[in-house]
Amino acid sequence: MNAMALNSIEAAPRSGLGIYLKETQYELLRMVRNPGIAIPVLVLPLGLYALFALVIGGEWIAKDPNAGIFLFTAFSLMAVTMPAMFGIGVSLALERDMGLLRLKRAQPAPPAAWVVAKILAGLVLAVLAYAPIVVLAVSTGKLALEMDQVIALSAALLLGTIPFTALGLMIGSLASGNAAPGWANVVYLPGCYLSGMFFPLPKSMYWQAPIWPQFHVNQLAMHMADISKMQFEPVTMAIGTLIGYTVLFAAVTIWRLGKKG
Amino acid sequence: MNNTNDQRLHALDAVRGFALLLGVAFHAALSFMPGWPPGIWAMNDNSPSQFLSDAAFVTHIFRMSLFFFIAGYFGRLLYQKLGASAFWANRGKRIAIPLIAGWVVLFPLISYIWITGITKVFGGTPPPMPEMPKTPGAFPLTHLWFLYQLLLTYVAFLSIRAIVARLDPAQKLRNLVDKAVTFSIRSMTGMFVLGLPLAAALMSLGFWFYWQGIPTPDQSLIPQVPASVGFGTAFIFGWLVNRSSDALAAISQRWFPHLVIAIVATGWLLHTMHATPMAQPGLTKTLYALVFGVAVWGWVLGLTGAALRFLSGFSPTRRYIADASYWIYLAHLPVVAAFQVWVGHWPLHWGVKYPLILVSSFAILFVSYHYLVRPTFIGQLLNGRKHPRKRATDLPPSPTTPPASPPPVEQGHGGVVARLRGITKRYGAVTALSNIDIEVRSGELLAVLGPNGAGKSTAISLWLGLAEADEGEVTLFGGSPQELAQRRHLGVMMQDVELPKELRARELVALATSYYSNPMSVDEALGRAGITEFANRPYGKLSGGQKRQVQFAVAICGRPKVLFLDEPTVGLDIHAREALWKSIRALLAEGCSIVLTTHYLEEAESLANRVAVVTKGRVIASGSVDEMRALVACRQVSCESTLSAEEVRTWPGVVEATRDETKLRITTTDAEGVVRRLLASDAQLTRLEVKQAGLNEAFNELTREAA
Numbered sequence: 001m002n003a004m005a006l007n008s009i010e011a012a013p014r015s016g017l018g019i020y021l022k023e024t025q026y027e028l029l030r031m032v033r034n035p036g037i038a039i040p041v042l043v044l045p046l047g048l049y050a051l052f053a054l055v056i057g058g059e060w061i062a063k064d065p066n067a068g069i070f071l072f073t074a075f076s077l078m079a080v081t082m083p084a085m086f087g088i089g090v091s092l093a094l095e096r097d098m099g100l101l102r103l104k105r106a107q108p109a110p111p112a113a114w115v116v117a118k119i120l121a122g123l124v125l126a127v128l129a130y131a132p133i134v135v136l137a138v139s140t141g142k143l144a145l146e147m148d149q150v151i152a153l154s155a156a157l158l159l160g161t162i163p164f165t166a167l168g169l170m171i172g173s174l175a176s177g178n179a180a181p182g183w184a185n186v187v188y189l190p191g192c193y194l195s196g197m198f199f200p201l202p203k204s205m206y207w208q209a210p211i212w213p214q215f216h217v218n219q220l221a222m223h224m225a226d227i228s229k230m231q232f233e234p235v236t237m238a239i240g241t242l243i244g245y246t247v248l249f250a251a252v253t254i255w256r257l258g259k260k261g
Numbered sequence: 262m263n264n265t266n267d268q269r270l271h272a273l274d275a276v277r278g279f280a281l282l283l284g285v286a287f288h289a290a291l292s293f294m295p296g297w298p299p300g301i302w303a304m305n306d307n308s309p310s311q312f313l314s315d316a317a318f319v320t321h322i323f324r325m326s327l328f329f330f331i332a333g334y335f336g337r338l339l340y341q342k343l344g345a346s347a348f349w350a351n352r353g354k355r356i357a358i359p360l361i362a363g364w365v366v367l368f369p370l371i372s373y374i375w376i377t378g379i380t381k382v383f384g385g386t387p388p389p390m391p392e393m394p395k396t397p398g399a400f401p402l403t404h405l406w407f408l409y410q411l412l413l414t415y416v417a418f419l420s421i422r423a424i425v426a427r428l429d430p431a432q433k434l435r436n437l438v439d440k441a442v443t444f445s446i447r448s449m450t451g452m453f454v455l456g457l458p459l460a461a462a463l464m465s466l467g468f469w470f471y472w473q474g475i476p477t478p479d480q481s482l483i484p485q486v487p488a489s490v491g492f493g494t495a496f497i498f499g500w501l502v503n504r505s506s507d508a509l510a511a512i513s514q515r516w517f518p519h520l521v522i523a524i525v526a527t528g529w530l531l532h533t534m535h536a537t538p539m540a541q542p543g544l545t546k547t548l549y550a551l552v553f554g555v556a557v558w559g560w561v562l563g564l565t566g567a568a569l570r571f572l573s574g575f576s577p578t579r580r581y582i583a584d585a586s587y588w589i590y591l592a593h594l595p596v597v598a599a600f601q602v603w604v605g606h607w608p609l610h611w612g613v614k615y616p617l618i619l620v621s622s623f624a625i626l627f628v629s630y631h632y633l634v635r636p637t638f639i640g641q642l643l644n645g646r647k648h649p650r651k652r653a654t655d656l657p658p659s660p661t662t663p664p665a666s667p668p669p670v671e672q673g674h675g676g677v678v679a680r681l682r683g684i685t686k687r688y689g690a691v692t693a694l695s696n697i698d699i700e701v702r703s704g705e706l707l708a709v710l711g712p713n714g715a716g717k718s719t720a721i722s723l724w725l726g727l728a729e730a731d732e733g734e735v736t737l738f739g740g741s742p743q744e745l746a747q748r749r750h751l752g753v754m755m756q757d758v759e760l761p762k763e764l765r766a767r768e769l770v771a772l773a774t775s776y777y778s779n780p781m782s783v784d785e786a787l788g789r790a791g792i793t794e795f796a797n798r799p800y801g802k803l804s805g806g807q808k809r810q811v812q813f814a815v816a817i818c819g820r821p822k823v824l825f826l827d828e829p830t831v832g833l834d835i836h837a838r839e840a841l842w843k844s845i846r847a848l849l850a851e852g853c854s855i856v857l858t859t860h861y862l863e864e865a866e867s868l869a870n871r872v873a874v875v876t877k878g879r880v881i882a883s884g885s886v887d888e889m890r891a892l893v894a895c896r897q898v899s900c901e902s903t904l905s906a907e908e909v910r911t912w913p914g915v916v917e918a919t920r921d922e923t924k925l926r927i928t929t930t931d932a933e934g935v936v937r938r939l940l941a942s943d944a945q946l947t948r949l950e951v952k953q954a955g956l957n958e959a960f961n962e963l964t965r966e967a968a
Binding site: 018019022023026029030033034095098099100102103105106107108109110111179186190207 | 362365399638722725726727745748749750751753755757758759760761763764768771772773775776777799819
């Protein structure tokens with residue numbers, strides 16, 4: 001090897017953190033600019049919450065404050081998990097189709113930069129989707145909780161994005177760009193109903209609720225916010241299952257991306 | 262696969278379809294069972310039928326064993342064809358996805374119909390629904406249990422197979438088994454032996470209604486012993502029948518005696534069951550279990566044999582029904598049950614109602630198959646009817662003998678920035694690169710020329726660290742391209758890449774500059790790629806040529822020391838192409854090394870210092886552009902002559918001379934002089950031809966020779 005090559009290799013690379021920030025910034029820009037992602041993710045949960053909590057369920061909440069908590073958790077959970085499924089998962093599938101992942105691997109970016117950027121952008125989008133709901137709920141008095149409970153509940157919901165991020169990445173790594181939205185719906189929507197998130201389940205359906213990650217995120221939130229009336233499983237069970245799901249989904253993703261790219 | 266076997270596969274496909282459709286008829290009969298307590302099935306019809314009860318029992322003896330037997334046979338066929346990983350991918354698509362998606366869709370429907378039906382049976386006030394047993398793994402799989410059982414069987418069987426393959430590397434044991442399989446069918450002993458494991462499992466059941474045969478494992482995710490043993494045996498034997506070359510022929514020959522014994526055994530089972538429906542410990546139970554095993558295998562081998570005998574060969578109708586049967590079985594239960602609930606209280610004889618249920622259900626299911634499944638992705642998923650993905654067969658395997666003396670890429674004076682040495686790269690059976698040597702020197706532009714599928718892009722992806730060579734050594738700046746440190750000095754423009762459509766050209770370049778330690782300013786990169794004009798438009802709104810220019814800007818913005826351009830000018834108009842060439846020349850002037858793949862010769866002539874011609878994964882010619890031009894200046898003389906190539910090679914002006922049995926071929930810079938001397942030296946010379954060799958012809962000639 002000659003001197004030129006040696007010198008050039010020893011030139012200092014640019015700060016790593018800068019790359020991650022820039023990558024995240026552009027990833028977020030992409031999600032927000034894409035109406036197919038931005039509208040369902042940012043508008044839908046807020047709109048539905050406003051409709052159910054303010055218009056349809058107003059009296060019900062006035063009679064039973066727990067109903068307000070129930071509706072708030074349902075739509076907040078939807079708000080924080082949808083970016084992972086539809087922002088991260090679907091965009092990953094599209095990028096694999098586009099050959100963009102190959103290009104990123106060839107470019108001298110740190111190998112994990114793009115995936116970290118996707119996860120961070122998904123989290124920011126989750127916060128953007130969640131913030132207006134919590135502001136609306138607290139300002140209209142539809143959420144009868146102390147401020148520390150609201151903070152704990154919010155933290156639990158944001159933690160709950162982790163398994164869904166892994167699930168989104170798994171779908172993105174398995175499905176083609178065309179099929180990914182379909183699969184994301186098939187995997188995500190039944191869980192919203194069957195986990196008891198949107199409406200209370202009849203007793204005969206209890207047995208199947210623990211299948212769905214939504215149920216465990218919900219339970220984690222109920223434990224962290226100390227709302228004992230809606231706790232159906234021990235907090236250890238919720239945390240353990242969520243970790244298990246995260247590990248499983250992440251393992252499939254890593255295996256698949258390692259194999260196919 | 263020979264033709265006879267192809268014909269036989271049609272028959273086996275028909276058998277599988279028959280087993281599945283028989284399941285529909287079986288479930289359709291279950292509302293007519295006499296003596297069933299209300300609540301066991303969705304409906305208790307007001308016109309029960311002993312005949313339907315017996316008929317359902319008979320079909321239930323063998324229908325699932327038959328299905329698993331065929332599944333074993335096709336399982337091995339698929340495994341041999343696809344290999345382990347593709348086999349699992351295929352099974353995931355065809356079995357696991359239908360299981361999960363089917364359950365999610367069907368379970369609510371089935372539950373709804375069951376609740377409606379049972380409410381009706383109890384006259385409006387149903388007793389509380391029985392809860393799922395509180396045992397671990399309890400899960401209502403519904404009729405989709407067979408898919409779950411099949412997946413478990415695959416896992417268990419392939420694990421056993423792996424162990425056997427390790428213990429029996431010379432196939433001695435397996436050859437013995439192959440012979441035993443054929444013998445067991447010919448001698449009719451198989452039907453007695455194969456049922457023994459199942460009989461043992463059934464005997465050990467504490468609670469066994471004879472009617473239920475092999476208890477259906479639809480209530481739990483934990484494998485149940487009788488089902489796993491019975492269906493597992495069927496699967497394994499199907500697999501072994503596929504291994505053994507004569508077994509199908511034997512089954513076909515012995516169809517009749519197998520069926521006769523099956524009918525006799527079934528008659529005895531029916532008779533015994535009518536006397537005592539519930540198994541009591543004792544001789545009868547043991548005998549019943551043994552005879553049941555014989556009946557299972559008599560039916561499986563007899564029906565399969567009859568199909569091989571009478572249904573071999575292609576029939577469009579049978580093909581259609583066989584294709585439809587998988588969907589129909591998956592979707593039938595809510596449809597059939599809904600009809601049962603609907604007609605359950607009608608004051609009509611079962612002889613009217615049962616056919617009505619059957620015909621209406623099949624009508625709905627076939628129509629839904631025809632319009633909703635067959636032409637859509639569901640049909641593709643279930644039957645794999647279309648195969649949209651092409652396999653990588655555009656590269657033929659390389660010839661076993663190397664082409665005559667490929668000229669090596671010669672060593673030059675400049676330092677080497679990137680090198681492929683002795684590289685072989687295969688994709689499955691296809692050899693993309695075969696023992697290839699290429700190097701890129703500092704400050705030069707190496708054009709890699711070759712037809713589509715020659716291996717150019719594979720070579721580039723090795724240098725980019727996207728693929729690893731099977732043999733040989735890849736270096737980039739003296740190190741491995743897998744390391745980030747080496748890649749910090751490369752720029753790349755790939756084929757078939759789309760950048761994010763939501764981002765603007767300027768943003769894409771800005772993002773790419775962040776990867777490098779000493780990049781251009783964004784404006785400089787935009788200017789040099791000639792895209793300043795549309796830098797603020799979203800990438801998705803640009804034309805194909807403009808997109809390529811943006812990709813070029815992304816490639817050069819880091820001031821790379823080596824730039825890989827894979828077909829950079831495809832899709833560009835003439836002005837854009839000239840502008841790109843100008844930028845490339847400017848980069849060269851700054852000392853950047855460039856590797857450019859192209860199939861435009863003029864591009865190579867206009868830009869390259871050196872050219873390497875690749876075809877079928879080999880470098881067949883390389884040299885400076887001047888040497889290539891010299892090749893163009895040459896002419897080719899051919900004739901039939903007795904002169905030896907060695908002699909002619911010494912003549913002035915002769916570059917190369919070769920000969921085969923009759924023809925002498927000479928490449929020369931002085932065609933007239935050579936022709937004059939040829940005619941003077943050989944008075945017998947005939948068929949003299951002189952051809953002008955252009956670069957294009959030269960490459961064509963070269964690539965043809967290599968083929």
